Amino acid sequence: MLELIIGILPFAVGVFASPLPVVIAIVMLFTPHARPTSVTYVVTWVTGLTAVTILFILMAGALEQQDEPRGWLTWLRIILGVLVLVMGVRMWLGRTVDHTPPWLTSLMNAGSREALRYGILMSAANPKELLMALAAGLAIGTSGLGFAPSAVALVVFVAVGAASVAGPLIVFLLGGDKTLARLERAREWLQTNNTSVAAVVMIVIGLLLLIGGVLKLIG
Secondary structure (H helix, E strand, C coil), rough: CCCHHHHHHHHHHHHHCCHHHHHHHHHHHCCHHHHHHHHHHHHHHHHHHHHHHHHHHHHHHHHHHCCCCCCCHHHHHHHHHHHHHHHHHHHHHCCCCCCHHHHHHHHCCCCCHHHHHEEEEEHCCCCHHHHHHHHHHHHCCCCCCCHHHHHHHHHHHHHHHHHHHHHHHHHHHHHHHHHHHHHHHHHHHHHHHHHHHHHHHHHHHHHHHHHHHHHHHHH
C-alpha cells in the first residue's frame, strides 16, 4: 500500500498546485456571506474531485478484470504523460502576466448557487484536475490491493489535493477577518503567476507519467 500511496502522491501534488481553484476559494471569502459561500464551494469541489476519481478507479478495475494483457495500462500512461507534457509546454511558451478577469471579479457578489457551480466546474469539469484524477484512478484501480488499501489511497489523494483549496477557508475560520489581507496578497500572487505555476506542474507530472510508463515498457 505504501508503494501505491507514493505512486499517486505526484498526482495529488498536481491537484494541490493548481492555482485557479485556490484563487476562487480565496475570492469566496470576500463575498457578502463568506462562510456559507466558501464552505459550499470547498465541499462541492472536494465532492467533485472524489466522485470523478472513484469513477476512474471503478473503470480501471473493470478493465483490469478482463483477460487482456496489462500492456494497455502502460501505453495509456505513456499517452497520458505525453498529453500532459505537451499541454504544460504550450502553457509555458504562451504564458503572460495574468490579470484579474471580469468573471472572477463578479464572484465577489457570489452566493451559494455560484459557489456550487464553480465547485463543480473547478473539480469534476476541470481538464487539469481530471487528468490528475485519471492518473490516480488508474494507479489505484489496477493495484489489485483490495478495497481497504484502495480507499486509503483515495483518501490520501483527495486530502493532499484538497489541502490548497480548503486551506484559505481554514485559515479564515481560525483567524477571522484579520487574515483577509494576507489571503488577498496570496490571491494576487497566484492570479499573476497562474499560467506559469500551472505549466510547471503539468510539465513535471507529464514527465513522471512518461518516464514511469517507458520504464515499465522496457523493464
